[in-house]
Amino acid sequence: MARQPDNDVLPVQALAIIVWNALADINFLTAPRDIAQAAGRDGWLAVVLAFGFVAVAAWLPVRICQRFPGMSLVEISQYLLGRVAGGLLTVLYISYWVVIAAFVLHVESNLITTTLLMETPGWVLTAYFVLVSTYLVWHGLEPMARMFLFFVPLYLLPLGALMLPVFVDAELGRLLPVFNGDTEGLVRGTWLTFAHGFGISVVWMVMPHLRPTKRAGRAALAGVAFVALPAIALTAVILAVLGPEEVAAQTYPTLLLFEMIEVPGFMGFRLDPLFLVVWLAMAFSTVALLQYAAASATGRLLGLASNRWLAVGFGAVLAMLGAWPVKQMDLILWSQERIPWAVTVTALGLPLVLFVLGHLRRPPATGRRPG
């Protein structure tokens, strides 16, 4: 009940919601294709394994930030690696968040212009999208977490309701036998699935805002689990209904699955637009989180008291990058080649290094507090 309430202080449960929204983004739209191409019918198994790694990627920044209370990636990296190296590491993360957000914007505008608005220029969609996300990021993390909480039922209910009717057409035999011996395919599938958790590194910038941080590890893992369960179910259903070959050949196999649904008594009624609306909300939360992370890290790096105008600046950058003309196939190929490595480095590699260094060095007496 503060006179000027702090919009940057979060209860620990909010971390679960943020992790959930950072992971449940465009993945369920594009991931099944990549997984099926790599792991075939064992794709669902790859998802199970991948979420184990995602859990580690979520847990690492939490543990490090708990050791350095009140500090984010910016301060921790500078403390452990030195001012210059730490600063460069922060810049690397900021660049990564911006590029990934631009990638999501591209996928979003491509999908909408190929399914719903064929004649609308992509930049219009991107600009509108970024405008709304900037408005939210401007107001801080607490309203963001509150808004993302509404996305949980928005995501789970339609997804569940839409999966049930297609399950009738599922041929579970397509998933058998479990593990066909293609270890390389399974490993690659696991890696590609893990790479779809590209938003997880925003945890670095959320942790300093939690009060208290005691159960943050559990909250982060709960967020991962809430995404893992529907993701595993969805992958299994898609593979069982369409078959691994068909899934691998489709750009958006999940969308195809929902185009197949027919509501009894409503001939011609298509449910895939509903699915697209849900997906839009998920993409929105990912972009907003990445935008927030970039603005927050820059603000901390520059020692600014407020990130608001930085959020606007990053919004403008994202709008421009998102409107950059890119062919859809080039984007897919680029994402398959580069993003897995980038995610592996930022979500697992560098956090592991910081984790080890963090345990070798004693934390400072007082951590820098946000705001």
Added chain:
Amino acid sequence: MPDPARREGRDARLWSLLNRLLGKGAAPQQDASIRQPAVAGRDLLEQLENLFQGADDVKIRRITLGEEGAEAAVLYIDGLVDAARIEETLLRPLMSWAGQASPAERRVVGRTPELLAQRVLAASEVALVRDLEEASAALLRGDVVLVLQGDRQGLQITNRGWQSRPIEDPLLEVTIRGPRDGFTENVMWNTALLRRRLRDPSLRVELFSIGRRSRTTVAMLHLASIAPDQLVQEVRRRLNAIDIDGILDTGYIEQLIEDKWWSPLPQHLRTERPDRAAAALLEGRVVIIADTTPFVLVVPATFDSLFHSPEDSYDRWFPVNLLRWVRFLASVLSLIMPGLYVALVAYHPGILPTEFTLRLMASREGVAFPVLVETLLMQFFLELIKEAGFRMPSSIGQTFGIVGGLILGDIGVRAGLVSDAMVIVVAITAVSSFAAVDRELGTVLRLLGLPVLLSAAVLGLYGLTMALLLILAHLCTLRSYGVPYLAPYGFYPLSDWKDSVFRAPLRHYRHRPAYLSPKDPQRMGRGSQGETGGED
């Protein structure tokens, strides 16, 4: 002939003094130039006469308190006092005392206002006024002032007796079950209505005088044992900060103390029902009542609470849940219905069932305008009928609404201005917006439907979704006195959700909403759990 320069100076001083008097308490940091020397006059009576020169409604009744006593005058403003009570409690005791008292007593008591108050007057509330400022303020409030000639002090006798509307059924918040009394235009009656419901000594009534010229009495009420101090202090601070010439309704206060003036959404609960205000006090909220208006403000307000009707607490939980869901659904419909229609018809007709799409397209055949213009046209007609219906005399307003709606709809369809489907869409939008418990929220949601409509008209379902995301983002950023506008939806205990989109049985309301940070969180003991102790 008086010197014109001197007269001008006196007038200026008089005006300055008036400003100072009327502005007392309303403007904490007044302009120093307002503070001028007092009005000329040998004693308080002469000062008051000078101050209210030309005010014919200010009555002065002169009396003599015997040869040994002083000349006295009773001053009051006609229409603001109860004349019969002046006679009974003031004039008659004074005259009677003057006739019966000994000369020595008349000499002492008749020249001392304090002694007159103690020994002679029969009024229940008498206070000493020490100067012109206090005396004139009392007069303007509707009190009677008794002054003795030659004295610079006087007595203020509370004797307010202006005409006021009796306690009646609330006009806007109609319920089937529940108390029938509503707030009136009299602030003290209104506080009494709440006192009657909450016989708790911790019910605090704090009075403010707001408005430099109107000096409206504003009461802030809270239960000191429940409402958090920080909230009370914040409301007090915002009320004290108001610096305006006049407060004519709580709407003025609402607009001057709300958190975000630019938000279209109401950030205070408005009610004319004492039971609703009492329920809010019990939750730990603060109630603001202003004189001359029956509309009372409740803070903090949450979006969810705007959907709650007072009778939600009186009826059993089962039907209440259904009605509450209907209200929520109606609000969503009033917001998205026109936009959804435009998006589906103009951009995505293929996603609807084939048969429905064919019928829809058939109904649009022969319509002269594009679907957006058609929708805007019908929305305009709707607002027109609604506004004209309100302005018309009540006896024909309802008839006009029905006839106007039917004729405009029917003729509009026949003339090819709008389609059948459009009439249905607008009708659903209108009915849905009127289902809102809070009248202003209903209107706001219907009007917010316009940007949603435009967004959908430009970008179809995508535009609709983005506009709704923007509105949701705005809702998430809003706060009312520090409380998130969307509370209890958020990171609050599950017990707070018992009176939200769902309404749990009353026996489960053991705690007050945690998002209000009440001092005493316990609301109900385990004893009041019925036969099965609440475990069923």
